[in-house]
Amino acid sequence: MSTYGTLFRVTTFGESHCASVGAIIDGCPPGLELSAQDIQIQLNRRRPGQSDLTTPRNEKDAVQLQSGIEQGVTLGTPIGLLVRNEDQRPHDYSETDLYPRPSHADYTYLEKYGIKASSGGGRSSARETIGRVAAGAIAEKYLRIAHGVEIVAFVSSVGRISLPTTAPTMGNEDEDDGGEPLSPEFRSLLASVTRPTVDAHPTRCPHPETAERMKARIIRAKDASDSIGGTVTCVVRNLPPGLGEPVFDKLEALLAHAMLSIPATKGFEIGSGFRGAEVPGSRHNDAFVQRADGSLGTRTNWSGGIQGGISNGEDVYFRVAFKSPATIARKQDTAKYDGEAGTLAARGRHDPCVVPRAVPIVEAMAAIVLMDALLIQKSRVAAMSLLPPITTLPPTMVMPQKARQEAANTTTTQ
Numbered sequence: 001m002s003t004y005g006t007l008f009r010v011t012t013f014g015e016s017h018c019a020s021v022g023a024i025i026d027g028c029p030p031g032l033e034l035s036a037q038d039i040q041i042q043l044n045r046r047r048p049g050q051s052d053l054t055t056p057r058n059e060k061d062a063v064q065l066q067s068g069i070e071q072g073v074t075l076g077t078p079i080g081l082l083v084r085n086e087d088q089r090p091h092d093y094s095e096t097d098l099y100p101r102p103s104h105a106d107y108t109y110l111e112k113y114g115i116k117a118s119s120g121g122g123r124s125s126a127r128e129t130i131g132r133v134a135a136g137a138i139a140e141k142y143l144r145i146a147h148g149v150e151i152v153a154f155v156s157s158v159g160r161i162s163l164p165t166t167a168p169t170m171g172n173e174d175e176d177d178g179g180e181p182l183s184p185e186f187r188s189l190l191a192s193v194t195r196p197t198v199d200a201h202p203t204r205c206p207h208p209e210t211a212e213r214m215k216a217r218i219i220r221a222k223d224a225s226d227s228i229g230g231t232v233t234c235v236v237r238n239l240p241p242g243l244g245e246p247v248f249d250k251l252e253a254l255l256a257h258a259m260l261s262i263p264a265t266k267g268f269e270i271g272s273g274f275r276g277a278e279v280p281g282s283r284h285n286d287a288f289v290q291r292a293d294g295s296l297g298t299r300t301n302w303s304g305g306i307q308g309g310i311s312n313g314e315d316v317y318f319r320v321a322f323k324s325p326a327t328i329a330r331k332q333d334t335a336k337y338d339g340e341a342g343t344l345a346a347r348g349r350h351d352p353c354v355v356p357r358a359v360p361i362v363e364a365m366a367a368i369v370l371m372d373a374l375l376i377q378k379s380r381v382a383a384m385s386l387l388p389p390i391t392t393l394p395p396t397m398v399m400p401q402k403a404r405q406e407a408a409n410t411t412t413t414q
């Protein structure tokens with residue numbers, strides 16, 4: 001379906017070559033100062049034609065605020081956001097009238113709905129993600145003002161060229177060799193990376209030396225009329241503890257759902273991810289320590305800031321894998337809709353690699369998930385605060401009144 005969220009509900013609309021794309025956001029708190037520019041900044045980071053590493057489709061992606069905001073302040077009513085499609089060229093896609101593009105969505109959309117948009121990816125096109133990015137910018141602004149939440153995504157690999165994510169491995173597979181799931185360099189990058197350092201290079205990789213190699217890899221794919229995939233890593237700082245709704249709506253499950261709904265995604269891992277399966281518990285456990293403010297934190301953070309499906313106050317970080325874009329100009333032996341074998345060399349304007357443009361989309365989906373989770377937890381804490389303090393239960397069962405009040409303040413006040 002095209003709606004996500006329980007209390008912060010985002011509905012996106014639009015296809016690749018229709019009149020406009022956008023979103024309706026229901027449940028945004030009233031009283032948030034919001035301008036078109038707050039949203040435009042992120043749309044500009046997503047828009048096509050930013051560099052020779054992205055599709056040359058020329059779209060300004062200028063957002064128009066339709067409703068829910070007056071004199072720069074949200075009213076609490078549905079916010080309508082619209083972006084006109086200006087550079088539609090349906091004729092570019094005449095080949096796909098005959099061929100479903102291999103690994104694109106043409107065949108499955110037609111099978112499912114019995115009808116599909118006449119050109120381009122229709123609803124499966126990355127044009128749809130404009131609504132997500134616009135809604136995410138609103139969620140992000142609220143999260144930043146309310147809790148100082150910072151969300152930064154960056155490109156961590158293109159093809160097989162990767163940031164120094166993992167420690168140099170590791171000898172004998174049968175032995176416990178003392179390695180860690182993620183390298184110290186990568187962990188320090190997670191702690192310090194900022195959007196300006198990410199945007200300093202057209203690949204959106206914040207490691208200049210690796211970024212240059214990634215750029216050359218994307219250009220090599222483009223020159224060969226081919227495409228290449230990659231991964232995006234995202235870190236969320238200053239997220240309050242208590243977010244996530246076990247058991248089915250654990251925070252990592254919600255993030256995985258949201259990330260895997262982005263077109264072209266193929267994988268998701270949280271914290272130590274698949275590498276976490278390779279080290280023993282004695283090294284993977286995040287031991288508790290007392291923070292300067294007296295609260296409990298963890299010495300390491302292989303959990304990725306989530307335990308039991310609930311945020312624990314440490315940084316949340318995760319990685320998303322994007323496949324190589326399906327539409328390539330290189331000839332492919334395939335079959336037409338009617339089953340006749342043939343050769344397709346796709347025309348049109350396409351991204352040779354989606355990850356540089358996927359960065360703000362990942363940030364937006366993270367913001368939407370966290371905003372919804374925050375509003376749900378705030379409503380629970382507010383409801384509980386109306387009850388008298390519990391004095392009859394042992395301290396391991398119920399938070400002391402003072403700590404409970406402090407926890408309530410963390411999720412209910414600025």
Ligand SMILES: Cc1cc2nc3c(=O)[nH]c(=O)nc-3n(C[C@H](O)[C@H](O)[C@H](O)COP(=O)(O)O)c2cc1C
Nearest residue numbers: 104105124125126263264325326327350351354357
């Ligand atoms: C930012 C972004 C740009 C994309 N650009 C293209 C593109 O130029 N050509 C293409 O074939 N797919 C592109 N895609 C991917 C398709 O939208 C998507 O792969 C396709 O609809 C098939 O869906 P699936 O990969 O989710 O199964 C892009 C995805 C993203 C996130």
